[in-house]
Amino acid sequence: MTPHLVLEHLDSLVKPPGSLGRLEDLAVRLCVIQQTLAPRTTPRRVVLFAADHGVVAEGVTAWPAEITRLMVAAIVSGGAASSVLAASTGTDLRLIDVGVAGPGLPDGPAHLCRKVRFGSRNLAQEPALTVEEFREAVAVGEEQAADAVAGGVALVAAGEMGIGNSTPASCLTALLTGSPAEAVVGPGAGAGEEVLVRKRRVVAAKVASESHYLADEPETTIASVCGLEIAAMAGFYRRASASGLTVVLDGFIATAAALVAERLWPGTARSMIAAHLSAEPGHAAALAHLGLKPALDNWGMRLGEGTGALLLMPILDAAAAIVTRMATLDRAGIRTDGP
Amino acid sequence: MTPHLVLEHLDSLVKPPGSLGRLEDLAVRLCVIQQTLAPRTTPRRVVLFAADHGVVAEGVTAWPAEITRLMVAAIVSGGAASSVLAASTGTDLRLIDVGVAGPGLPDGPAHLCRKVRFGSRNLAQEPALTVEEFREAVAVGEEQAADAVAGGVALVAAGEMGIGNSTPASCLTALLTGSPAEAVVGPGAGAGEEVLVRKRRVVAAKVASESHYLADEPETTIASVCGLEIAAMAGFYRRASASGLTVVLDGFIATAAALVAERLWPGTARSMIAAHLSAEPGHAAALAHLGLKPALDNWGMRLGEGTGALLLMPILDAAAAIVTRMATLDRAGIRTDGP
Helix, strand or coil: CCHHHHHHHHHCECCCCCCCCHHHHHHHHHHHHHCCCCCCCCCEEEEEEEECEHHHHHCCCCCCCCHHHHHHHHHHCCCCHHHHHHHHCCCEEEEEEEECCCCCCCCECCEEECCCCCCECCCCCCCCCCHHHHHHHHHHHHHHHHHHHHCCCCEEEEEEECCCCHHHHHHHHHHHHCCCHHHHCCCCCCCCHHHHHHHHHHHHHHHHHHHHHCCCCHHHHHHHHCCHHHHHHHHHHHHHHHCCCEEEECCHHHHHHHHHHHHHCCCHHHHEEECECCCCCCHHHHHHHHCCCCCECCCCCCCCCCHHHHHHHHHHHHHHHHHHHCCECCCCCCCCCCC | CCHHHHHHHHHCECCCCCCCCHHHHHHHHHHHHHCCCCCCCCCEEEEEEEECEHHHHHCCCCCCCCHHHHHHHHHHCCCCHHHHHHHHCCCEEEEEEEECCCCCCCCECCEEECCCCCCECCCCCCCCCCHHHHHHHHHHHHHHHHHHHHCCCCEEEEEEECCCCHHHHHHHHHHHHCCCHHHHCCCCCCCCHHHHHHHHHHHHHHHHHHHHHCCCCHHHHHHHHCCHHHHHHHHHHHHHHHCCCEEEECCHHHHHHHHHHHHHCCCHHHHEEECECCCCCCHHHHHHHHCCCCCECCCCCCCCCCHHHHHHHHHHHHHHHHHHHCCECCCCCCCCCCC
16 A cells, blocks of 8 residues: 555545645555555554653753652543543543652553653763663553554554653754754743753753764663653554554654654654644654654644644544545546546 | 633643643634633534536636536535545534525435525626625525524534635635735636636636725625625624624635625624635635634645534534643642742
């Protein structure tokens, strides 16, 4: 199933060729990823991975670290943006605590505790994760993708909650795309100018000290700047992609995890559809590096929690419906030799 | 309910202020139109109005006029893009034949025949509609809005099917926004360069001959360049807006009808949410004239049939869900005096 074959099918339907614009691009992408003219967008699941970040000690965030724990509780109790959008779009939502500091919530139907450690170390002072910890977090993500596959899910996304995680995501984006550190650092969840100056300094210093090692020791280098939830998302993508699931990519942090996955397991991004272009300045470079074009490209979303991916879900339903349910020009009695 | 009050509410929810970007803009718009912090997006209905256009005789279209009739049949039988998107987004779809040339289909639950005449006259040669015909078509639209109100519908859109209708829509856009005719004429459903040259000439000549009369005789002038489905859409907007319904605005033709409504019944556009920016070049000027900002602003859609409005429906569900169902920062135990 090539893009050309899908376009040929779309052009046979009762509409002027290309007249549904970007909805047709999404239809093509779904068909090519799933290798069928009858793509599925349900059942679907968004898995959120949550963890804390030692680098918060450097004053690189607008919100204090304990917000991670409070937001995990809000998500699990159904009041967070992700919970509400999951319900609105008919999407199963799960949250996996892969390393929130302090005790976790008891396991439930939509929440599991799989802490690798109580947050990553302060990447400004030492490696954030050892390779072993990184691999353990990757395995948590892989386990969740395997569970989705076993549950008959057709389409997945990963999201995150982790105060401070735009700092490791910025480091990863700079390292893995080759973009200058200053160009990829943004306000995240709302950093002011003073915080932003510290964040830029931390990212630039870390990237400068690590970039030499990337080629020879990619996994160690990635682990040293990574977060547990980012590692888990990368593992989730790896296994989901290898198992033939369609992966909807959320915002800046989710895409940093995709950069990790594509670097360590090339080809992972071929299963991906980019939901949106985040307000975070490094996102465009990361998506371009993966060869992905965001569907919603100036919506100014910057919340995380899989919210951008969730918003795209009903649009993907519409794209799939166009391909599978529209009548052909032929059947409508419209001659295709003109105009 | 002012935008400021809605924003205050949105900023009290468990997310960084503004972090849902354009979804928050839509939430504000819904709340302000409906004057509530609990906006409704269902039940909803899209009403398509279909008619033919005598101006097709001038060679201004890519497709022959009989396509209107065939597409009406495709819509009613459920195979058109609008039918499929209505089903995918949980939207009631109706089609009203307000002036398709030739005999109409028998009335059905989702289809009514309310022909004012068998298509408008050739606007290049004579007035397309008399004022009486224009008013009759407006009344057909008003009747449909009244029916939606009676049916408890909260949110509506109007769409259209009518080969040739981007020519009257271009005339209306130029006349009512003051934009130059050349700037508002585009390929519509797929006109090539030769057709486009003729279309530009027809629109420029008509606008030049009518523009003097607009100030003194707006209704006569509008009728002389209008189409029956465009008049019906204008009437639909008028009554829907006056009855407190939220109106989702589709593409170029639908917006030309909104220009008509706003000109004749000022304030109508205050109930409107613009779904998308069409690929048609005159659409941006029309939306700007109405003070509306399109939600999907570079999706390149140009099909009509209400498809752009339909695609926005689940996004509006998400916007309403955010406002009504998210927990507050306070309730989540997050102090609002920081960061």
